[in-house]
Amino acid sequence: MDKESGFRDRLPFKKEIHIIDTDPTYVHDLFREAVSFLRRETPPVAHSPDCQYGKWLKKAKEFI
Numbered sequence: 001m002d003k004e005s006g007f008r009d010r011l012p013f014k015k016e017i018h019i020i021d022t023d024p025t026y027v028h029d030l031f032r033e034a035v036s037f038l039r040r041e042t043p044p045v046a047h048s049p050d051c052q053y054g055k056w057l058k059k060a061k062e063f064i
Contacts, residue, residue, distance in 0.1 A: 047054025
């Protein structure tokens, strides 16, 4: 591949298989907690003063 002629309709990826040990036993409870959290009208705790999302949300509310 040379930079002058681009990728020529392909990207050269190297394929590797990695075995990753996982423990899926916590997933069901975590999913349930996430759904419960997302169904709330407001977040359970206030944003910290440094929270970028909280700052954005305050500014976005000015347009509503």
